[in-house]
Each structure stands twice: as structure tokens, then as C-alpha cells.
Amino acid sequence: MKLAYWMYAGPxxxxxxxxxxxxxxxxxxxxxPLGDDYFNVMRSMLSRERNFTPVTTxxxxxxxxxxxxxxxxxxxxTRKDAEEHPDLIVLTPTCTSSILQEDLHNFVERAQLEAKxxxxxxxxxxxxxxxxQAADRTLQQIVQYYIEKARKRGELPTEKTAKPSVNIxxxxxLGFHNNHDVTELKRLMTDLGIQVNTVIPEGASVxxxxxxxxxxxxxxxxxxxxxxxxxxxxxxxxxxxxxxTPMGVVETARCIRKIQQVINAQGAEVDYEDFINEQTxxxxxxxxxxxxxxxQNLTGKKAVVFGDNTHAAALTKILSxxxxxxxxxxxxxxxxxxxxxxxxxxxxxxEVLITDDHGEIGDAIARVxxxxxxxxxxxxxxxxxxxxxxGVIAAxxxxxxxxxxxxxxxxxxxxxxxTDLIYNSFTLGMEDHxxxxxxxxxxxxxxxxxxxxxxxxxxTKDGQAELNKIPGFVRGKVKRNTEKFAxxxxxxxxxxxxxxxxxxxxxx
Amino acid sequence: xxxxxxxxxxxxxxxxxxxxxxxxxxxxxxxxQKIEDSFFLVIGTKTCxxxxxxxxxxxxxxxxxxxxxxxxxxxxxxxxxxxxxxKRLCEQIKRDRNPSVIVWIGTCTTEIIKTDLEGLAPKxxxxxxxPIVVARANGLDxxxxxxxxTVLAAMxxxxxxxxxxxxxxxVERNAIQKLMNFGKKKEDIAQDESExxxxxxxxxxxxxxxxxxxxxxxxxKKQGIKVSGWLPAKRFTELPVIxxxxxxxxVNPFLSRxxxxxxxxxxxxxxxxxxxxxxxxxxxxxxxxxxVFGITPQGLDEREAQIxxxxxxxxxxxxxxxxxxMGDNLLEISMARFLIRxxxxxxxxxxxxxxxxxxxxxxxxxxxxxxxxxxPLPTIMEKPDNYNQLQRIYxxxxxxxxxxxxxxxxxxxxxxxxxxxxxxxxxxxHGFGNARDVLELVTRPLRRNNNLKDxxxxxxxxxxxxx
Numbered sequence: 001m002k003l004a005y006w007m008y009a010g011p012x013x014x015x016x017x018x019x020x021x022x023x024x025x026x027x028x029x030x031x032x033p034l035g036d037d038y039f040n041v042m043r044s045m046l047s048r049e050r051n052f053t054p055v056t057t058x059x060x061x062x063x064x065x066x067x068x069x070x071x072x073x074x075x076x077x078t079r080k081d082a083e084e085h086p087d088l089i090v091l092t093p094t095c096t097s098s099i100l101q102e103d104l105h106n107f108v109e110r111a112q113l114e115a116k117x118x119x120x121x122x123x124x125x126x127x128x129x130x131x132x133q134a135a136d137r138t139l140q141q142i143v144q145y146y147i148e149k150a151r152k153r154g155e156l157p158t159e160k161t162a163k164p165s166v167n168i169x170x171x172x173x174l175g176f177h178n179n180h181d182v183t184e185l186k187r188l189m190t191d192l193g194i195q196v197n198t199v200i201p202e203g204a205s206v207x208x209x210x211x212x213x214x215x216x217x218x219x220x221x222x223x224x225x226x227x228x229x230x231x232x233x234x235x236x237x238x239x240x241x242x243x244x245t246p247m248g249v250v251e252t253a254r255c256i257r258k259i260q261q262v263i264n265a266q267g268a269e270v271d272y273e274d275f276i277n278e279q280t281x282x283x284x285x286x287x288x289x290x291x292x293x294x295x296q297n298l299t300g301k302k303a304v305v306f307g308d309n310t311h312a313a314a315l316t317k318i319l320s321x322x323x324x325x326x327x328x329x330x331x332x333x334x335x336x337x338x339x340x341x342x343x344x345x346x347x348x349x350x351e352v353l354i355t356d357d358h359g360e361i362g363d364a365i366a367r368v369x370x371x372x373x374x375x376x377x378x379x380x381x382x383x384x385x386x387x388x389x390x391g392v393i394a395a396x397x398x399x400x401x402x403x404x405x406x407x408x409x410x411x412x413x414x415x416x417x418x419t420d421l422i423y424n425s426f427t428l429g430m431e432d433h434x435x436x437x438x439x440x441x442x443x444x445x446x447x448x449x450x451x452x453x454x455x456x457x458x459x460t461k462d463g464q465a466e467l468n469k470i471p472g473f474v475r476g477k478v479k480r481n482t483e484k485f486a487x488x489x490x491x492x493x494x495x496x497x498x499x500x501x502x503x504x505x506x507x508x
Numbered sequence: 509x510x511x512x513x514x515x516x517x518x519x520x521x522x523x524x525x526x527x528x529x530x531x532x533x534x535x536x537x538x539x540x541q542k543i544e545d546s547f548f549l550v551i552g553t554k555t556c557x558x559x560x561x562x563x564x565x566x567x568x569x570x571x572x573x574x575x576x577x578x579x580x581x582x583x584x585x586x587x588x589x590x591x592x593x594x595k596r597l598c599e600q601i602k603r604d605r606n607p608s609v610i611v612w613i614g615t616c617t618t619e620i621i622k623t624d625l626e627g628l629a630p631k632x633x634x635x636x637x638x639p640i641v642v643a644r645a646n647g648l649d650x651x652x653x654x655x656x657x658t659v660l661a662a663m664x665x666x667x668x669x670x671x672x673x674x675x676x677x678x679v680e681r682n683a684i685q686k687l688m689n690f691g692k693k694k695e696d697i698a699q700d701e702s703e704x705x706x707x708x709x710x711x712x713x714x715x716x717x718x719x720x721x722x723x724x725x726x727x728x729k730k731q732g733i734k735v736s737g738w739l740p741a742k743r744f745t746e747l748p749v750i751x752x753x754x755x756x757x758x759v760n761p762f763l764s765r766x767x768x769x770x771x772x773x774x775x776x777x778x779x780x781x782x783x784x785x786x787x788x789x790x791x792x793x794x795x796x797x798x799x800v801f802g803i804t805p806q807g808l809d810e811r812e813a814q815i816x817x818x819x820x821x822x823x824x825x826x827x828x829x830x831x832x833x834m835g836d837n838l839l840e841i842s843m844a845r846f847l848i849r850x851x852x853x854x855x856x857x858x859x860x861x862x863x864x865x866x867x868x869x870x871x872x873x874x875x876x877x878x879x880x881x882x883x884p885l886p887t888i889m890e891k892p893d894n895y896n897q898l899q900r901i902y903x904x905x906x907x908x909x910x911x912x913x914x915x916x917x918x919x920x921x922x923x924x925x926x927x928x929x930x931x932x933x934x935x936x937x938h939g940f941g942n943a944r945d946v947l948e949l950v951t952r953p954l955r956r957n958n959n960l961k962d963x964x965x966x967x968x969x970x971x972x973x974x975x
Contacts, residue, residue, distance in 0.1 A: 001593040002578040003600060004557060011554040033616045033647030035531030038559045040914035050921035050969050053914065056895070059525055061648050065620065076526075083895065095553040096616050099584055126553070127581040398565075462722075469718050497726050504818065504941045 006358045006378055008308075008333035008396060013094045014039060015134030016122040017055055019142065020090045022172040022201035026142075027054040027086040028122075029076055031069070031097040031104060034059055046399050047173060056080060060096055069102055077111035077119055087206045088118045088142070095126040118206075120145055132224040132308070133336060135172065139201055140228040143209055147236065150210035157214055158237075164263045164270070165195035167215040167233075170226030171202040176311065176395045177409050178202065184408035185221060188246070192256065192272060194263070200229075213237040217262045221245055221410060223309040224334065240265075246410050247314035248418065249286050249322055252279075279412045286415035289423070290322055298325055298426055304368055305330040306353070306361055306375040307394025309337055311409070313344040315374050315393050318418060320348035325422075328368045329353050331361065358382075372425040377401070391425040457483050459494045466496040478503075518875055518885050520862065525891035528914045529836035529860055530563060530930065531556070532645040532655030533613050537564045538934070539659055540573045542715045545743045547607035548574040549597065551625070552615030573605060579617055586621075591628050598636055607638065609666075609744040611659060614644035639744070641666060651860035653762040653837050653933060656715055661765040663740055664713075664774060667750040705732035707801040711748050711776070713739040713766050714759035716938060723939045724759065724784060731798055731805055739766070750774045757781060757797055759938060762838035764866035780866070782873040785839070786846030787815040787943045792873055815940045822947035825954050827851035829907035832900075835859045835892050836912050837933050841867055843910070845874040847950065848883050855904050858892035908953060923966035925953040 013030060017039045020028035030036060040053040058069065058076040077089055091108055104121050112119045123141055124134040150156040166189055171182045182199055189196050197215035198208050212218075218233055218241040220226040230241035240262045246255035253276045260272045280287050289295050303325050305316045309332050316330040331353030332341045338354040345352060353364060362382045365373060373383045373390040377398050383390035392401055393409075408414040459467065470478050478499075485502035486494050533556055536548040550556055557576040564572070577597050582588040598610055614625050629640040643662045645655035712724070712735055725735045737748020750756075752775040758767055761783050770776040781796035782789050791812045798805045816823070831847055833840045835858025844854045864871065878885050889897075894915065901909055901924065909919055909926045916926040931949055936942045 001551075001583055001588070001597055002576075002580060003597045004576045004578045005572075005574075006561060007554060007557055010558045013555070014558065032555075033531075034525070034527075034651060035529055035559070035647040036555060037528055037914065038531070038562065040528060041912065042562060044914050044917045049917060052898075052918045056526065060616070061525070065648060095555045096620065099617065099620050126555075127584070130554075396561075466719065466722055496722050500723050500726065500941050504815070504944075 008356050008358075008376065008378075010131035011095060012124045012126045012129045012131065012134035013092050013122075015129070015131040015136070016090065016092045016124055016138045018131070018172050018174050019135050019138040019201050020088075020092070020122075021054055022203070023088070023142070024203060024205045025054075025086050026088045026090065026206060027056070027080055027084060028090045028092050029073070029080060030055065030057045030092045030094055031073060031102075032057050032060060032092075032094040033096055034061070036094055036096070043173060046397075046402050047179075048399075048402065054084070054086065055092075060100070064100075068100075069107070073102075073104070073107040074111045074114075077107070078114045081111075081115040081117050081119075086117050088120065089115065090138070090142075091119065091121045093122065093124065093126065098126040118145070118149075130336075132334065135225050136228045139170070139226060140232050142206065143200070143212065143229050144232060146206055146209035147212070156210055159214065160216055160266075161195060161197065161214050163195050164193070164266075164268045165197040165215045166259075167197050167212050167218045168199045169218050169220055169229050170222045170224075171199055172225060173202060174395075175202075175222070175225070176308075176393075176397060176401065177403075177407055180403075180406055180408040181221060181410040181414070183406070184411035184413050185219070185246070188256075188411045191275065192259065193270065194259070213239065215239065216266055216268075217242060217259070219259070221310075223313070223337070223340065245310050245314055247310070247414060248318040249280055249284055249415050251314060251317060252411060252415065284412040284415040286322065286419045289419050290324075294423060295323055298323055298423075300324065300326050301372070301426060302326050302328050302368065302370040303372050303374060304328055304365055304370045305349070305393070306332070306373075306379055308332065309334045309341050309344075311394040312374075313341055314409075315418070316345045316348050319374070319422065323422065326350075328370060329364060331355065331364075372422075374422075374425070389425045391421045393421075457486055457494055458492060460496075462496045463494040463499055466499050516885055518871060519887045520864075520890065521887055522890040523893040523896060525893070527835065527858070527860070527892045527894045527897075528912045530652040530912075531559055531647045532650040532652060532658065533560060533615060534563055534652060535645060535655030535659055536560065536574045536611075536613060537572075539611075539656060539715060539740070542717075543609070543740050543742070543744055545608035545745060546573060546611055547601050547605055547609070548611045548613060549577050549601065550574065550613040550615065551577040551579065551594075551618050551623070552613075553579055553617050556615050556617075573607065575601070584617070584621055590623055591632065594628060595632055595635065598632060598638070598640070602636060602638055609639045609641055611641045611643060611662075613655075613659075614642065614646060616646045616648050619644065619646050619648055639666065651836065651838070653760070653839070654765075654861065656760075657763050657765045660713060660715070660739060660763060661769040663744075663747065664750070664766055664769045666744075667737075667739065667747045667774070669749070669751060671749050671751075703729065703732065704734040705801065705803055707733060707803070708753065708755055709736040709751070710734065710755045710757065710779075710797070710801075711737045711739060711750055712757055712759055713770065714763055715740050716759060717936055718742065720936050720938050720942065723941050727784075727790070727794060727939060728797065730807070731794060731803055733797060733801065733803065739770075750776060753777070755779055755800065757793075758866070759784060759793075760839070761842055761867055761870060764863040767866050780869045782845070782870040783842045784938045785842040786849065786946065787812045787819075787940050788849045788877070789842055789846060789870075789873070790938070790940050790943075792869075796869065811940060815943050819944050819947050822944065822951050823850045825951045826908075826947075829853070829954070830855055830904070831908045831910060832897075832904065832906040833857050833859075834894065834897055834909065834911040834915065834929070835889065836929050839929075839932055839937075840910075841870050841874060841888070843932065843946075844886060845870065845877050846946065848874070848877050848881050850947070851881065852908075853883055854886040855906055856889055856897070856900065857886050858889045858897060860891065862888060862890045908950070910950075918969075921968045923968075925957065927953055 017028050020026050037057050043049050043053045058073045108119050108121045122138050171178045218230045220230050220243040233239045242258045244255040246252040256272050305312050312332050316327050319325040320327050327349035329351040330345045330349040333356040342352050358378050373379050374393045376394050376396050380390040407417050482499050482502040533550050540548050625642045629642045633640045641662045643659040645658045754776045756770045756776045757779040767778050771778050779800050782792040784790040784793040791808050795805050830853045832855045840857050840859045844857045910929050916928050919926045937946045
């Protein structure tokens with residue numbers, strides 16, 4: 001048993017559900033107790049989805065405990081198949097079904113006999129994998145399923161496309177700024193003269209999957225999601241993959257050069273150096289920003305970075321290599337992939353922190369006292385407590401991290417967005433500090449704090465106690481309204497009763 | 509009263525139970541805030557933790573007095589000893605937070621692997637010197653607010669049996685605090701006693717925000733009724749005395765287990781009343797309590813009329829409109845009854861679980877309200893099926909759907925007004941003074957529409973050809 005208050009990566013089934021609901025016309029059925037469908041709330045609220053989240057539950061209740069699911073799971077699958085006609089139904093195990101050890105494989109096979117769509121069991125063990133690992137595995141599983149299916153039917157196109165083309169793998173629902181990143185990546189590919197063959201899983205149909213071998217290469221923008229699929233496609237079809245995250249000026253250039261190398265090896269004969277040069281110097285403002293006086297002022301300032309592998313590694317490199325900021329420590333909660341992270345960031349920070357214990361991270365922040373933090377929502381709150389500004393760079397995230405405006409982290413527009421994020425975090429901290437030194441803008445003393453200081457009214461003990469229960473930010477208003485009410489009615493003493501009578505009279 | 513309507517009864521149906529609701533462990537979110545000296549330990553998996561972390565939103569950053577005891581593979585396969593593991597964690601909690609009670613929340617996992625929490629707790633309690641209360645608030649058996657019911661039912665066993673005056677040896681624990689409280693109580697009693705009618709002690713049950721507790725207590729005080737205690741109190745150490753023969757009354761419709769426990773185990777008399785939600789409900793609640801104590805209620809007519817007059821601007825917005833409650837928090841019967849009184853037509857009342865005995869008075873009031881308002885009797889759909897409900901919603905086109913967050917945005921995108929049901933659990937909705945707050949929530953989508961009408965942006969989903 002482990003005492004835990006906060007987790008960075010969710011349980012395995014969340015990863016599976018993220019993949020399933022990213023695809024078009026794929027339905028997930030969770031084998032879970034009532035209340036485990038919280039994923040639907042998150043998707044509906046955070047990413048402000050207009051459509052119903054295609055996830056339902058085959059409810060595990062007392063009867064299931066006593067007698068097993070029997071027909072229930074099969075019925076639920078065939079029912080959903082008839083109602084919504086999904087292309088694929090993914091039966092999703094949860095922590096509960098892991099211990100029940102029912103033969104879900106058997107249910108899937110039985111349901112498949114009746115269902116018109118495909119049915120599969122997500123192969124993830126709750127106690128072995130977290131959300132990110134499960135998502136990576138499920139994506140590979142689905143891709144493999146449809147490749148093999150097409151192969152069996154002899155429908156697998158093996159010819160490469162005439163022009164260089166790419167599969168962008170790993171864009172998913174509830175991913176940090178994924179929808180903006182994918183727009184930017186598609187634009188980048190268009191600029192490079194590369195056709196986008198498929199983008200998976202977000203918005204893709206499972207019928208597209210069999211065309212994946214037609215691409216010249218696969219692009220894996222996120223370290224956490226898609227690598228297993230890319231390796232599978234490399235094994236099966238020899239399709240090379242580029243797994244350099246195009247985040248930050250230097251890394252974007254590196255990614256493009258790698259793409260150049262990969263497609264030239266297949267006879268493309270492209271040279272992207274001029275493009276990189278033009279974008280770096282004139283489209284992205286990040287390179288110019290590095291030279292500007294603003295950035296000079298950031299030189300040697302202390303920062304700490306924490307997040308998932310992709311974002312924490314990229315931000316660490318940007319801060320240190322592109323802006324001259326002193327990254328005291330950089331950390332990740334992807335413990336299962338810690339070696340990669342260490343190798344990526346070691347030369348760009350003093351210390352590497354691998355943990356998923358938010359207490360340890362909080363302590364490490366307090367110890368270092370950086371001028372700015374780049375982390376998840378949890379680090380933002382640590383920053384609030386310690387009065388240190390924080391830029392949010394990775395999940396776990398809140399609804400404000402699903403902006404409507406165009407805010408990619410990748411590609412050349414991404415470098416602009418990241419520059420703003422970094423610079424704004426630091427100046428805010430600086431302003432705050434100056435205000436403190438010089439005692440604020442307004443040095444005159446405040447003459448009146450409120451109109452109620454000499455009201456001639458007496459708050460009784462219970463009245464005062466009730467007043468104190470009212471949240472601080474409205475207490476003044478409530479106090480004034482109540483006193484006004486009491487004065488109008490000629491009450492001398494204000495008790496709890498008077499307070500609530502006043503509340504009723506103003507209707508608020 | 510007798511309307512030219514056939515005396516048809518309420519129609520109860522039951523569907524598949526395939527609906528969205530919160531897991532009952534969510535009750536820790538409001539109970540740890542209510543019971544200030546408690547610590548809630550949820551013994552479950554990452555799934556439970558993930559739910560709480562996301563459902564509690566910003567609260568999670570405020571160093572809440574709750575934590576997960578996250579079960580690992582070794583716990584599931586019994587390679588680790590439950591008792592030793594729990595002892596280690598509880599010792600840490602005692603060291604870091606020093607609570608007056610640790611509440612263990614049993615989950616689906618502890619049910620399936622049959623962890624004997626009830627058996628382990630007394631042993632550990634003796635070892636540790638802190639009371640441990642066990643509540644099995646799991647998704648196998650319960651929905652959302654029923655979580656509070658399981659916790660309060662467990663707490664009911666911990667209420668002192670006799671007033672502390674006669675039992676001096678029990679004062680040992682937290683002696684100083686008790687002493688101070690005692691002093692305070694004595695002063696209050698001396699002041700107030702004359703204002704009350706002589707009636708047997710009354711204890712109310714149900715967790716409400718402190719301001720609402722004060723409001724309802726004052727409301728009864730106006731009738732000369734004294735509230736001897738409240739389950740739960742602000743602190744675990746202040747749990748009310750419950751002696752055999754005391755009267756108890758519930759303030760929320762989801763507290764059937766607590767009511768049963770108080771009746772059967774503590775030998776209390778339950779006052780079965782409608783719940784004080786809406787001015788009509790509050791009035792009926794007070795009247796019922798008065799009638800049990802043989803008191804003639806004073807000034808309730810004027811009070812209720814005054815509240816209705818005060819909210820007329822809101823009632824005007826919803827009068828004649830239809831509402832569909834999908835059902836997820838068990839407040840549905842009371843909400844529907846109040847909304848019918850406001851002049852709405854209720855098309856369906858979905859509800860996770862329907863205790864016809866505990867809610868009898870509320871159901872009777874619902875029926876009576878329908879007759880008086882000349883409104884058709886709605887169907888009460890226990891364990892609803894959300895998919896079927898959506899089909900009925902498309903067909904009925906209600907003016908308002910009260911539903912969970914999973915369906916709210918998709919329905920809005922299809923031009924159907926929604927109100928997020930969970931807000932009713934967290935807002936202050938009880939008593940005369942909060943009627944306006946309920947209507948504020950109910951009318952919000954309609955007021956929003958008044959602001960946005962004429963823009964022609966009702967349906968915001970692309971219709972894709974169905975195969």
C-alpha cells in the first residue's frame with residue numbers, strides 16, 4: 001500500500017479510452033463498476049466535446065460479483081453494435097476486472113459472432129501499466145489488428161505513395177495541446193512538400209489504418225504515444241520513423257533534417273536547409289528573441305522543469321540552449337522511460353529528478369527557489385504557495401489548458417508560443433519582486449476601508465460567527481448589506497437571524 | 509383539492525442501470541470539509557484516486573485531509589499483510605495531521621478481495637488510539653450521494669449514548685476541548701431554554717454547510733423546537749448524544765441507511781417528512797416535525813408566501829416549461845416536486861435508487877403537488893438507462909434537462925438546455941432562504957438563452973449520414 005494524494009499519470013484504462021475515443025466511430029465498453037465512467041466527464045468538460053463520448057460501461061455490480069458477468073458483457077457489446085454501428089468495439093478492462101479475472105477474451109469471441117462491427121479486448125494490465133503506457137499499447141494493438149485483417153483479405157496496399165508522405169502517429173484526445181500541434185505539423189509537412197498519409201488516432205477511421213504502409217516514413221511527435229506502433233510498422237514494412245519532437249527552434253531543425261535524410265534515402269532528393277534558415281530567422285521570432293535585450297535579462301536566471309518526457313525534455317533544452325536560462329533541475333514522472341529522459345537532458349541541467357511523488361517535487365522546488373517553474377498544474381499550485389510564477393507545459397491539466405485560440409507547442413509557430421509562455425512567466429515574477437521592494441504603486445495611505453466602521457450597530461456573538469463563515473471575498477459586501485437592512489428596519493443588534501433575513505430580502 | 513383528473517398513482521419503472529453518476533467515494537470531498545478534525549483514507553486503486561483528483565478539481569491543491577491508500581499488486585495477491593500496511597499508513601497520518609478520527613472508505617477492490625476492514629479497524633483503533641470509522645462507499649453497491657449515507661450510518665454508531673454529564677470517565681479523551689465546549693453549551697442553555705417548547709430531544713441528520721445548519725436550526729427555533737444535535741457535527745468530537753427514544757429527522761433524501769441505523773440500532777423515532785428543499789418542502793418539513801411534537805406551527809403561511817413572492821421573477825421564467833431529470837444524485841424527487849410547484853411539467857424523474865419507505869412523505873407530497881398544480885404524474889425511473897433516456901429526450905424535446913456533465917455539453921450542442929445536476933449537491937438548496945439559489949441554478953440556462961436568442965446558434969453539431 002502506498003499513501004498517495006496526487007498522481008501524474010492516470011490508470012491504464014484511461015489510456016485505452018483516450019485511444020478508442022480519438023478514433024472516429026470506435027466505441028469502448030468498460031468492464032467496470034458504476035462511477036468509473038468519469039472519463040466521459042473529463043472529455044466532455046476539458047476538451048469541450050460536442051459529441052457524446054463513445055464510452056459506455058458494462059456495469060459490475062453485486063450480481064456480477066456473485067455469479068460472474070455471464071451474458072452481460074456480450075449483451076452490452078451486441079446492443080451497442082446494433083445501436084450505434086461502430087466499426088470497432090474495444091472492451092476495456094479496469095482495475096476491478098483485473099482482479100475478477102473473468103475470461104473477457106471469451107466474451108469478445110462470443111460477441112464477435114453476433115456483432116457486425118469488429119470487437120477486440122484491450123490488452124492492458126491495470127497493475128503493470130499506467131495511462132501513457134496503456135495508450136501506447138492500445139494504439140499499436142488496433143493498428144496491428146487492422147493491418148493483419150487487411151492482409152488476410154488481401155487488401156493491404158504495399159506500394160508507397162508517388163510523392164513523399166508521412167503518417168503522424170500519437171495525436172489523441174485529452175493530450176496537451178494536441179489539436180493545435182497537429183494543425184501545425186500538417187502545415188509544416190505541406191511546407192516541406194510532404195503528403196500527410198494518415199494522422200492517428202485523433203479523427204481517424206479504422207479503415208484508414210491499412211493504408212499506413214503506403215507512407216514513406218512515420219513521424220512520432222510525442223515520446224509517450226506512438227513509438228510502439230512505429231516500431232511495429234518498421235518491423236513489418238521497413239518503414240523508417242522520425243522520433244525527434246519538433247519543439248523549440250533547434251529541435252525543429254533537427255527533426256526536419258532527419259526527415260530530409262529519411263526521405264532522401266528513398267530517393268526524394270530534397271534540401272530543406274534554406275527552408276530551415278528562412279523559418280528560423282524570419283518566421284519564428286524565437287531566434288531573434290534570444291538575441292534581444294529581453295532575453296539577455298533572463299541570462300542565468302534559475303528555473304526548474306517538470307512534466308512528461310516529451311515536454312519536460314524539450315523545455316529544458318529550449319531554456320538552457322536557446323535562452324541561456326539556468327535549469328537547476330529537470331524532472332519527469334515517466335519513471336518507466338527514465339533512461340531516455342536522462343540521456344536527453346543531462347547536459348542541459350544540473351540535476352535530473354525522476355519521481356512521481358508530488359511532495360518530493362514540491363520540496364525540490366522550495367529548496368532551489370527558482371525564478372520560474374515550468375511544470376504541470378500541480379507545480380503551478382506549488383508555485384502559488386511559494387509565490388513563484390509557473391508556466392504549465394504538460395498534463396495533468398485543467399480546462400484552462402485546453403485553449404480555444406491557436407496555441408501549438410510544436411513547429412515554428414510553437415516556438416513563438418513557447419517564447420511568450422517563458423517570457424511572461426519570468427517578467428511576472430520580476431514585476432512582483434519590484435513591487436515588493438518599492439512598496440507597491442500607491443504609496444498613499446488608504447483613508448477609508450469601508451463604510452461600516454462606525455455603524456452604531458452591534459453584531460451579536462452568533463451574528464458575528466455566521467458572518468465569519470462567509471467567504472472572505474464577499475464578507476464585506478454581506479456585512480454592509482446586512483447593516484443597511486438592519487438600519488432600515490431599526491434593528492440595534494445583528495444576530496444570525498437578522499443576517500439571513502437580510503439575505504432573503506436582497507435575494508442573494 | 510379534488511381535480512377532474514383520474515386518481516392515477518405515481519408510475520414506478522426500472523431500467524438497466526446503465527447510467528452515469530459519480531462514484532460514492534466522492535463524499536469525502538464534502539465530508540472532510542464538514543467534519544473539520546477528520547481524515548478520510550480511501551483504500552482503493554489508481555482508478556479511485558484519479559476520479560477523486562479530477563472530480564475535486566481545485567480543492568485537491570488545498571492540502572485536503574484525504575488520501576488514497578493505493579493498493580499494489582502485492583496487496584491484491586495478499587503477499588502483503590493488510591493490517592501491517594494500514595497500520596503503517598495510519599501511523600503516518602496520525603504523525604502528520606493528528607486527526608480526531610480516521611474514516612476508512614472501502615472501495616470496489618476491497619470488496620472483491622474481501623478485505624475485512626470492519627474487523628481490522630477496532631484492532632488498529634486500539635493500537636493507534638484514534639477512532640477508525642469504516643464506510644463501504646463503493647460503486648458496486650451505491651451511487652454518488654449514497655456515499656455520505658454509508659459514512660453517516662457508520663458514524664451513527666459512534667454518537668455518545670448519554671449526555672457527558674453523567675459519564676465522567678469518557679471525558680478523558682480531548683479533555684480540555686470538551687471542557688471548553690461544555691462551558692459554552694451551558695451558557696447557551698441558560699440563555700435560550702425559555703424560548704423552546706418542552707418536547708423530546710430532536711437530532712437532525714445529513715451533512716449541510718454550516719450556514720444552512722444555522723438557518724434550519726433557527727427556522728425550527730421560531731416554532732419553539734430545539735435541535736439537540738446534528739449528525740454530523742462540525743467536529744467528530746462533537747457528535748451528538750443519541751439516547752433511546754430520541755426523535756430524528758433527515759434533511760436529505762439519500763440517507764436511508766442512516767435513518768435505518770438510527771431507528772434499529774439506536775432506537776430512535778424517525779420523523780418521516782418531505783425534505784426541506786424549496787419553500788414548499790421546507791414548510792412541509794417543519795409542519796411534520798411540529799405535528800409530531802403537538803405544536804401548532806406559527807406564521808408558516810406568511811413565510812412561505814413571502815418567499816414565493818420573492819422568487820416570482822425566477823418562477824416566471826420556468827412556469828409552463830418542461831423538465832427531464834436524468835437522475836444521478838437522489839435529490840431528484842424533491843427537486844421535481846419543487847419544480848412542479850413552480851409550474852413546470854416534469855417528463856421523467858430518473859433516480860439511481862428509490863427507497864419508497866424513507867421517501868414516503870416526499871412521494872406523497874409529490875403526488876399531492878401534481879394534483880394541486882394540475883400536472884400529470886411523472887414516471888419515476890429507477891436505475892435509468894442513459895442511452896434510452898437520450899432517445900426519449902430527443903422525442904420529448906424538454907425545455908430543460910437536468911443531467912450529469914458527461915451529457916451536458918453534447919446535449920447543449922444539439923440545442924437542448926441542460927443544467928448540471930452535481931451543482932445541486934454542492935450549492936446551498938435547503939430551507940426558505942435558499943429557494944432563490946436553487947432557482948438561480950435552474951433558470952440559468954434559460955436566462956442564458958434569453959441573452960443569446962436571435963443569434964441562430966442553437967444546433968452546433970454536424971449531422972452525419974447514418975449508415
